[in-house]
Ligand SMILES: Nc1ncnc2c1ncn2[C@@H]1O[C@H](COP(=O)(O)OP(=O)(O)OP(=O)(O)O)[C@@H](O)[C@H]1O
């Protein structure tokens with residue numbers, strides 16, 4: 001089997017004296033879409049952030065293409081940051097910047113020689129792709145939660161990522177907006193990008209995921225392929241209810 005693009009090896013993570021993730025090992029294959037599913041508060045976002053290198057494990061290690069993230073130098077880290085993009089569950093736009101500035105910063109960091117007019121053109125392009133049609137010179141607080149999600153998604157697309165971490169990325173969106181983002185994800189899948197997403201929406205999970213991993217107590221429970229999900233109706237129920245420990249029924 002090919003080397004996984006991201007691997008968690010015996011990873012633990014503690015916050016405020018609580019172990020949220022304990023000795024978790026997980027592999028994510030390149031070019032594959034993986035969905036992390038499960039009940040609220042069970043560690044999906046934490047596992048996703050660990051995989052994205054945004055949280056530092058208190059035990060074990062996370063590897064990107066076989067390289068321990070904790071041992072990556074600045075150049076390797078920047079390359080990883082450019083290849084991997086994140087849509088946070090709460091969108092996480094910078095409150096004190098307008099949307100244009102929020103979108104311009106990653107381009108300035110990753111493409112320091114890019115001309116201002118080219119940045120402007122790229123921002124206009126991603127904003128159009130996600131279907132945001134209003135003013136970009138307003139602060140995030142002026143936007144609905146759904147609109148913030150669209151801008152967060154646009155920010156993730158800016159540097160043409162090869163690896164996407166999407167946390168509850170269709171939450172707060174109306175059907176049309178959600179369909180548009182699903183279309184963008186399908187396009188990325190056709191380009192063999194790697195996508196790791198968290199969702200509670202069974203339709204989206206069934207539509208997009210090659211592999212579904214249930215998370216409970218910060219641990220993977222079931223690991224199910226798309227075909228198994230189609231063939232076994234019980235699995236849909238299990239994934240939808242979030243009760244996901246034990247074997248495949
Ligand atoms: N920085 C933190 N400090 C303290 N506790 C935290 C922190 N981050 C997460 N937790 C706790 O860890 C547990 C898992 O949180 P996490 O956000 O990963 O869950 P989730 O599965 O993504 O939930 P949801 O479906 O509601 O988004 C929760 O009980 C949460 O309160």
Ligand SMILES: [Mg+2]
Nearest residue numbers: 044045046089
């Ligand atoms: Mg979450």
